[in-house]
Amino acid sequence: MKSYLWKINEEKLKATNIHLYSNFIKKNYKINAVDDFNKIWRWSIENPQIFWKSIWEFTNVKGYVGKVLLKKSKTFFKNKFFPEAKLNYAENLLIKKTEDPAIIFKSENGYRTSFSWNDLNLQVMQVSEWLKFNNIKKGDRVAAYLPNIPETVIAYISTSVIGAIWSSCSPDFGTNGVIDRFSQINPKVLFIGDKYFYNGKKINILERLDKILEKVPSIRKVVVVPYPGTSIQKNFNIKVEKYNWSELFNNKNKKKITFTMLNFNDPLAILYSSGTTGKPKCICHGTGGVLLQHNKELQIHTDIRDNDRVFYFTTCGWMMWNWLVGALSSGATIMLFDGFPMYKKDDLLFDYIGEYNATLFGVSAKYIDALNNNKVVPKKKYDLSKLRTICSTGSPLSKEGFNYVYKNIKKDVHLASISGGTDIVSCFVLGNLFQPVYSGEIQNKGLGMDVDVFNENGKSIKNKKGELVCKKPFPSMPVKFWNDNGNKKYNSAYFKKYKNIWHHGDFAMITKNDGLIIFGRSDTTLNPGGVRLGTAEIYSVVEKFNEIQESIVIGQSWKNDIRVILFVVLNKKNSLSEKLKDKIKKAVKLNASPRHVPSKIISISEIPKTKNGKLVELAVKQTIEGETINNLEAIANPDSLKQFKNIIELNE
Numbered sequence: 084m085k086s087y088l089w090k091i092n093e094e095k096l097k098a099t100n101i102h103l104y105s106n107f108i109k110k111n112y113k114i115n116a117v118d119d120f121n122k123i124w125r126w127s128i129e130n131p132q133i134f135w136k137s138i139w140e141f142t143n144v145k146g147y148v149g150k151v152l153l154k155k156s157k158t159f160f161k162n163k164f165f166p167e168a169k170l171n172y173a174e175n176l177l178i179k180k181t182e183d184p185a186i187i188f189k190s191e192n193g194y195r196t197s198f199s200w201n202d203l204n205l206q207v208m209q210v211s212e213w214l215k216f217n218n219i220k221k222g223d224r225v226a227a228y229l230p231n232i233p234e235t236v237i238a239y240i241s242t243s244v245i246g247a248i249w250s251s252c253s254p255d256f257g258t259n260g261v262i263d264r265f266s267q268i269n270p271k272v273l274f275i276g277d278k279y280f281y282n283g284k285k286i287n288i289l290e291r292l293d294k295i296l297e298k299v300p301s302i303r304k305v306v307v308v309p310y311p312g313t314s315i316q317k318n319f320n321i322k323v324e325k326y327n328w329s330e331l332f333n334n335k336n337k338k339k340i341t342f343t344m345l346n347f348n349d350p351l352a353i354l355y356s357s358g359t360t361g362k363p364k365c366i367c368h369g370t371g372g373v374l375l376q377h378n379k380e381l382q383i384h385t386d387i388r389d390n391d392r393v394f395y396f397t398t399c400g401w402m403m404w405n406w407l408v409g410a411l412s413s414g415a416t417i418m419l420f421d422g423f424p425m426y427k428k429d430d431l432l433f434d435y436i437g438e439y440n441a442t443l444f445g446v447s448a449k450y451i452d453a454l455n456n457n458k459v460v461p462k463k464k465y466d467l468s469k470l471r472t473i474c475s476t477g478s479p480l481s482k483e484g485f486n487y488v489y490k491n492i493k494k495d496v497h498l499a500s501i502s503g504g505t506d507i508v509s510c511f512v513l514g515n516l517f518q519p520v521y522s523g524e525i526q527n528k529g530l531g532m533d534v535d536v537f538n539e540n541g542k543s544i545k546n547k548k549g550e551l552v553c554k555k556p557f558p559s560m561p562v563k564f565w566n567d568n569g570n571k572k573y574n575s576a577y578f579k580k581y582k583n584i585w586h587h588g589d590f591a592m593i594t595k596n597d598g599l600i601i602f603g604r605s606d607t608t609l610n611p612g613g614v615r616l617g618t619a620e621i622y623s624v625v626e627k628f629n630e631i632q633e634s635i636v637i638g639q640s641w642k643n644d645i646r647v648i649l650f651v652v653l654n655k656k657n658s659l660s661e662k663l664k665d666k667i668k669k670a671v672k673l674n675a676s677p678r679h680v681p682s683k684i685i686s687i688s689e690i691p692k693t694k695n696g697k698l699v700e701l702a703v704k705q706t707i708e709g710e711t712i713n714n715l716e717a718i719a720n721p722d723s724l725k726q727f728k729n730i731i732e733l734n735e
Contacts, residue, residue: 087519088489089498099516100382107141120517120527121597128533128555135164135375135531135558142378142412145178146170146344146371159583160573162556163348165371171342172243172351172370173211176411177204183390184416186233189435191280191422194312198233203240206332208340210241213331217304219271221246221343224353226270226302227399228252228261228288228295230279231421234308234328235399236408238274243351243370246343250353250365253400254279258291259674260620262298263362264355268565269301276308277315282423289319296321306331347371348562354402356505356576363620364572365565368508372558376509377409379530384513385443385472385499389414395445395474396420396432402505403445403476415442424450429459433492437465445474448484448500452643455487462492472497474514479601481643482523500525502601504587506577507559511551511587512599524598532557534599536591541581545593548602553585560585603645609638611645611678618700620675621649625667630657633690636681637704639733648733649681650703652690659686683732689723703727 096102096118105123108114112133116122127134132152139148149167156162179185179200186198198206219225225242229235229251242249250268252261254276265273273295276288289307296302308328309315315327348369355363381387393410394417397403410417418441424432436444454461461467473488473496480500488498499514502525511534514526528534533555538544564572580586590602609618618636625634633652638645649667653659664684671680691699702712706727715721 087521088485089494089496090519091497091516096516099386100388101384101386101516104141104383108137111140112137118517120515124528124530127531131531131555131557132164138375138379138383138531139165142375142382144170144374144378145175157583159556159578159585160560160570164375164556164558165347168347168371169344170347170371170374171246171344172374173207173240173340174244174342175374176240176408177207177340178412178414180204185411186236186417186419187392187439188233188311188419188421190311190420191282191424191426191431196233196311198237203237204340206237207241207244208338209332210237211244211340214241214245214247214272217272219245219247221345222350223247223272224250224268224270225272225274226250226252226265226268226299227274228254228256229274229276229308229399230254230310231397231399231404231419232276232308232311233419234311235274236417236419238306238308239352239408244340244342246345246349248350248353248367250355251399251404252355253398253676254286254288255281255398255678256400256676257672257674258294259623260676261291261295263620264365265295265299265302267362267365268353270299271301272304272306273299273302274306274308276310278310278313280310280422282426292319292321296323345370347558350562352405352508353565354405354505354508364576366506367562367565368559369562372560372562373405373409373508374412376507376557376559377406378412380406380501380510380513381410381415382413383530384501384510384515385474386497386516387413387415387443391415391442392418392440392469393443393445394418394420394432394436394439394441395443396424396447396450397445402503402508405508407445425453429454429457430461430464433461433465433467436470437467440466440469442469443472443474444470445476447477448475448480449478449644451475451480451484451487454491455483460491467493467496470496472499472514474499474501476501476503476510478644479603480523484643485520485522502589502599503529506561506587507557509559511553512601521594521596521598524594524596524600526598528599536593536599537581537584541584546595548590548592550580551587551589551591551601552581553587603640604638609636609645609647609679611638611647621647621671621679621681624670624674625649625651627670628663628667630654630663635690635698635700635703637700637707639682639704640708641682646682647679648707649684650687650690650727651684652688653686659684685730685732687726689720689726691721691723692719707733 105117147169154163154166182199184197185200185203304324306326350367351370354366393415395407501510501513503510512525536549538549592600631651632654635650639648706724
């Protein structure tokens, strides 16, 4: 009896990109590894500069590659791929001029629209010309506070046309969360939605604008984007120049886009990763690194082809949104959905997939678990004949989740569990079509990614839980952290634990099948619903409550997901009433985001700390989950951990 869940048949394999790629490197690089993923992977990490050049060639990157493929350095992140290369990200996405759809959009209330490739080219040309006319240049920052709508994609690509740097926040981020991010990068332009909808409720975004402009004074121009299918909410006055989205399309004369050529490592976008202290880190990602990584992952690992339809359920504040937009470079149509994925019906997303014949569907493990819990059987209701790939990411997909997909969604489908992060705007581990899918396992390490699992002593281990690391440089490493003098934050984020080895902060295990299991975060970063959150943004809200003396936040493993738990030490004469709990939750939701809201708020007598006064969030989490604490001697008050054992509320 076979032990795997699924394997592609030989006839279908011959039509896949990974099969074509294995033949390509055999012909052009004399690498005889046809249909052998492990051989290709080994070659890719032993010959990184040649491998990444082969990706450039195989995926038809537009630009000049240069003669020097890798400028080496003894410092991990100072290795620079393709230092002589010239390219433009937008030029590599706008590869078609046809009336076929480039973008399809659907909202939770059923509103639909689409943009052809011709539409997309025209609007990108007009918006990029507007940016240039308003003196936005290479290196300037353009910020967006928008829902997941076609206009967001257009603004992003338009920004990259001129070499400006894009940065976005999803509208479910509270005002303070947006300010904490944008105030660090000093954008000149802000694209802002007027509203969005979630689970039938209309949320006004514009009411937050005055405070944002007050705290981010670098913004000199604001473009208001109406929600698709609606008109601008109302007229309002602000102290900076204001434009409606429609006003950007007055230029009717120009017929051709002028692309600004950039260096491979010139910044394309700034994403944010939160930590336990201070404001979110501003992570700069390079133009060429993002393009190459996404081309590799989309075309070779997930088999995206010309005219495919790619749908990833995401917001524009999550790195998977950038990944989704990158599918345009493969000639695929991207499908956007905005709103609550279970609005009025559990299988709303499958209705969308069936209606528009999606070939790839990407979603969080939490969503798959929710379908399983609700006993939803999409294969009985929808035509999923075109669906070839389902990607699951954000958090570990359980064995039950794997089994559910093949039993209730589709029997013949490639289920690719993938994992990476904002830090690399891509993946460390992914699927591939040369090997079977095993329940509960990610199939393989990414090509060109020298991934391993280390123990505490920095030794490689197999079939044991350890730390996920990457031992060699790769093109999608961050170019830098914004405002990071001497790369102190950069070094601290990834290279503090193991010298000159990328430490990602995930617990993982390499299996006997050479697959991987990701167990979740090994640091104090929260990961509810697969979205990485820092505890600092919760602390900054809670510390303003006079009733609370101190607090500590952890992520508890719960029902194949992570839930946020807040422990508080109350000031004298205060009690943890339901009223106070509600006040805290509302404040966190307003100032951070709904994802930051604690599932449980629990009163304790003392906060465990190190001898130099730092919170020991990981030790609290380990205590709650019955794990061994390796550095107990570093805790100043170890007896305080006893109060976290066998808390009844944490079993409810």
